[in-house]
Amino acid sequence: MKEFFKYVFATIVGVVAISIVGLFLFFMIIGVVISSTEKEVSVKNNSMLVLDLDRQIVDRAAKDPFENIDIPGFNKTKQVGLDDITKSLKKAAYDDRIKGVYLKLSVIAGGMATVEEIRNALIAFKDSCDKPIYAYAGNYTLGQKAYYLATVADKIVIHPEVSVDFRGLRGEMMFFKNALKKIGVEMQIVRHGKFKAAVEPFLLDKMSKENREQQLTYMGSLWNHMLKGISGKRGITVAKLNELADEVQTFNKGKRAVETGLVDEVKYKDEVLDDLREITGTKGTKGIPVINASKYADAPVKGFKKKYSRNKIAVIYASGNIGMSVSGDYIDGDKLSKEIRKARQDSSYKAIVLRINSPGGTVFDSETIWREVKLAADEKTVVVSFGNVAASGGYYLSCAADKIVASPNTITGSIGIFGQIPNIGKLLNDKLGITTDVVKTNKNSDLLALTRPMTDYERQMMQKNIEEGYDTFISHVAEGRGMTKEEVDKIGQGRVWSGENAKEIGLIDEFGGLEDAIKLAAKMENLDNYRTVSLPKQSDPFEELFKMTTDNVRVWFIKSELGDKYRYYNYLKKASEMNGIFARMPYNISVN
Numbered sequence: 001m002k003e004f005f006k007y008v009f010a011t012i013v014g015v016v017a018i019s020i021v022g023l024f025l026f027f028m029i030i031g032v033v034i035s036s037t038e039k040e041v042s043v044k045n046n047s048m049l050v051l052d053l054d055r056q057i058v059d060r061a062a063k064d065p066f067e068n069i070d071i072p073g074f075n076k077t078k079q080v081g082l083d084d085i086t087k088s089l090k091k092a093a094y095d096d097r098i099k100g101v102y103l104k105l106s107v108i109a110g111g112m113a114t115v116e117e118i119r120n121a122l123i124a125f126k127d128s129c130d131k132p133i134y135a136y137a138g139n140y141t142l143g144q145k146a147y148y149l150a151t152v153a154d155k156i157v158i159h160p161e162v163s164v165d166f167r168g169l170r171g172e173m174m175f176f177k178n179a180l181k182k183i184g185v186e187m188q189i190v191r192h193g194k195f196k197a198a199v200e201p202f203l204l205d206k207m208s209k210e211n212r213e214q215q216l217t218y219m220g221s222l223w224n225h226m227l228k229g230i231s232g233k234r235g236i237t238v239a240k241l242n243e244l245a246d247e248v249q250t251f252n253k254g255k256r257a258v259e260t261g262l263v264d265e266v267k268y269k270d271e272v273l274d275d276l277r278e279i280t281g282t283k284g285t286k287g288i289p290v291i292n293a294s295k296y297a298d299a300p301v302k303g304f305k306k307k308y309s310r311n312k313i314a315v316i317y318a319s320g321n322i323g324m325s326v327s328g329d330y331i332d333g334d335k336l337s338k339e340i341r342k343a344r345q346d347s348s349y350k351a352i353v354l355r356i357n358s359p360g361g362t363v364f365d366s367e368t369i370w371r372e373v374k375l376a377a378d379e380k381t382v383v384v385s386f387g388n389v390a391a392s393g394g395y396y397l398s399c400a401a402d403k404i405v406a407s408p409n410t411i412t413g414s415i416g417i418f419g420q421i422p423n424i425g426k427l428l429n430d431k432l433g434i435t436t437d438v439v440k441t442n443k444n445s446d447l448l449a450l451t452r453p454m455t456d457y458e459r460q461m462m463q464k465n466i467e468e469g470y471d472t473f474i475s476h477v478a479e480g481r482g483m484t485k486e487e488v489d490k491i492g493q494g495r496v497w498s499g500e501n502a503k504e505i506g507l508i509d510e511f512g513g514l515e516d517a518i519k520l521a522a523k524m525e526n527l528d529n530y531r532t533v534s535l536p537k538q539s540d541p542f543e544e545l546f547k548m549t550t551d552n553v554r555v556w557f558i559k560s561e562l563g564d565k566y567r568y569y570n571y572l573k574k575a576s577e578m579n580g581i582f583a584r585m586p587y588n589i590s591v592n
Contacts, residue, residue, distance in 0.1 A: 057110030111388025184426030191418035322361025333365030360393030385517035416494025
């Protein structure tokens with residue numbers, strides 16, 4: 001009995017101790033959050049603006065209270081907002097305290113269109129001041145997107161053991177047909193469009209001829225655009241660059257990359273620090289004043305802030321799958337529609353810029369949002385800005401806008417609709433020994449049951465629904481883009497295009513990023529003096545802190561464990577929960 005009470009007492013003491021430590025950590029975090037929100041950002045003289053692009057780059061980073069809190073054992077994916085990067089570069093050009101830009105590069109965690117916008121912002125920075133851009137890769141490999149970005153720098157420097165990963169682009173798809181067969185699941189597909197390849201992973205074990213054709217087309221467009229940009233800055237012909245890619249530069253480290261002309265110099269970190277001291281005028285071995293883009297975006301810069309204006313342009317952000325809240329960012333049809341409606345009904349908003357970064361999603365939510373975009377465009381100027389991807393449903397909700405602006409390497413198009421209904425009857429019966437039985441009052445009361453194959457009648461009804469949905473889709477595009485339905489169908493059929501392709505066939509109007517879309521909207525409304533308001537309004541740090549639900553924590557832990565491989569887990573989870581009719585991209589595209 002004595003031993004029993006001893007262990008019980010020890011357990012109670014342990015629980016109390018853990019509770020006290022937990023409470024202490026909680027209040028410590030609260031204190032950090034308070035201090036970070038109240039403290040004004042200060043910029044030291046002779047500083048370098050650092051763009052650390054190893055972080056995940058999103059259109060608009062959330063106000064995360066844990067962003068700069070490192071908890072031992074928990075690696076959190078840190079984010080940086082594209083809006084903060086572009087805003088910082090604008091300010092830095094006019095800020096005497098900033099002496100140059102330091103690009104810290106390795107592999108960029110952002111899409112091709114995002115890289116293009118940052119690259120263009122860096123070019124604008126160079127055009128508006130004589131401050132240098134210094135790019136350094138000091139960690140294993142300089143990825144292709146990172147190298148494309150680095151070519152705008154005055155000097156590209158790499159560590160002696162770093163290579164430039166230059167070998168061309170590739171696309172890879174996963175196919176689940178055989179795996180589904182093994183577990184007794186049949187994915188029943190109904191679609192319109194020979195290029196609507198979203199369903200191919202469930203039907204085939206390799207790409208169809210049409211899918212391979214469309215991938216080669218847009219991938220070739222992306223690669224050629226990248227080569228032209230590199231060639232213009234490095235003075236190497238496109239033919240020579242393709243030759244270097246064919247030879248594969250991934251294993252040619254240090255001096256070999258200098259010999260090919262891809263980079264300028266090879267240096268260790270201490271030598272790089274000496275270069276930065278020279279740029280900033282820092283004497284001896286003193287530390288170099290630096291500030292990152294996320295912080296600098298909030299720093300006051302004398303003479304930079306625009307005068308207050310009653311004329312507002314609403315910049316509405318929409319990122320993620322449409323109507324599919326599996327995990328991470330997603331676009332809620334009702335919530336986004338409400339934001340557009342509020343901006344339409346508010347007379348102080350003279351124009352709306354809708355920033356889309358979405359591979360599509362449910363037809364219902366896409367149609368809901370399209371309606372609000374159409375109503376808004378009937379009353380005031382609406383310009384859509386495409387990010388890395390705005391395809392299928394992402395294009396659906398955009399086509400009613402007055403103008404569409406995209407990067408040459410945006411992924412768009414995929415005008416098509418499909419439906420999928422899984423049949424898990426064999427999985428239940430043959431694999432798990434579970435049987436089902438049905439009682440129904442009418443012939444089709446068990447419509448589209450998941451435990452048996454579709455009947456011919458059900459398939460006909462489903463196909464009719466898909467055809468009607470596709471006709472609605474191409475009708476919207478035809479009306480919004482000034483085409484006939486036949487013309488839209490010809491470039492539709494679910495086919496994916498690059499932004500460069502899309503401009504040639506009339507799916508977009510101009511090349512550019514979000515800033516270009518805002519300037520276009522202002523020009524269309526003849527606004528010389530205006531201010532932008534980002535919507536939806538972001539939660540403050542305390543709201544974000546208390547929004548850490550069980551699901552958010554679970555996703556956080558999985559991301560911490562899987563790292564970059566999280567996207568595969570996320571794709572499989574989304575695929576397993578897709579049941580119904582969708583206007584979505586054939587696959588998730590990641591270019592490295």
